[in-house]
Amino acid sequence: MVTTSSSLASLTAQRARRVAEQVPDPELPMLTLADLGVLRSVEVMADGTVVASLTPTYSGCPAMAEMRAGVASRLRAAGFARVEIRTELDPPWTTEWITPAGRRKLGEHGIAPPGPVRRRAAGPVPLELSVTRRAVACPRCGSADTEETSRFASTSCKALWRCRACLEPFEYVKEI
Structure with a gap:
């Protein structure tokens, strides 16, 4: 079997994704970041750097530092020397994930x-006085x-x- 550099990169990215998917959420440890929908993507760049993207459940989420550290630590422990963790805020996280x-x-x-989640039409957000x-x-x-x-x-x-x-x-x- 002949292995091309693109198929090797794909296998490496799949392995990196499997590692990152197993990181538990620090506030809901029964869930992984993948279960929660916080782990957005895992890519391997041409220079071998693994780039994992996370979206916090809300912009001020205090657990983001722990999430970033957990993903980076697990990837490094799995043999990935160069790891970068990115935060993606757009689109914002939703419980549908x-x-x-x-x-x-x-x-x-x-x-x-x-x-x-209730979907709203585009435009101004209506004021709701009752919950x-x-x-x-x-x-x-x-x-x-x-x-x-x-x-x-x-x-x-x-x-x-x-x-x-x-x-x-x-x-x-x-x-x-």
Whole structure:
């Protein structure tokens, strides 16, 4: 079998991607950065530098430094000497990027996954004076008889909820 430089580069990029995909999220360690949809791309440049691009869940996300360090560390440990981590803010991250496996893992760990994101028409963002929320199913018993107890939880992207059926509290990942 003849291996061309482009197929070798492709294999190297695939291996680098597999390594980066396994980095756990520092705030939701049951998810990888790939599960969360934060890992955007992994490329190998002509000089051999591996460039991984990450998109934070929101622009002020304090976990970005840990994410960047985790990806760089894992890639270097896998034998990639030159690593660059880029932050991509456009398009902004959305909860729609959480993979089906990521949503399943959230539920398995007692965190309600986000629902669908409401799309808005282009133009000015309308002012909403009341908050409309969908029913959030309890990740423990499945009941929709739940209530929000706090708009903010352990991280800014989660809220605290309580199930009225089983009386268990749980976190909910907000739609973004």
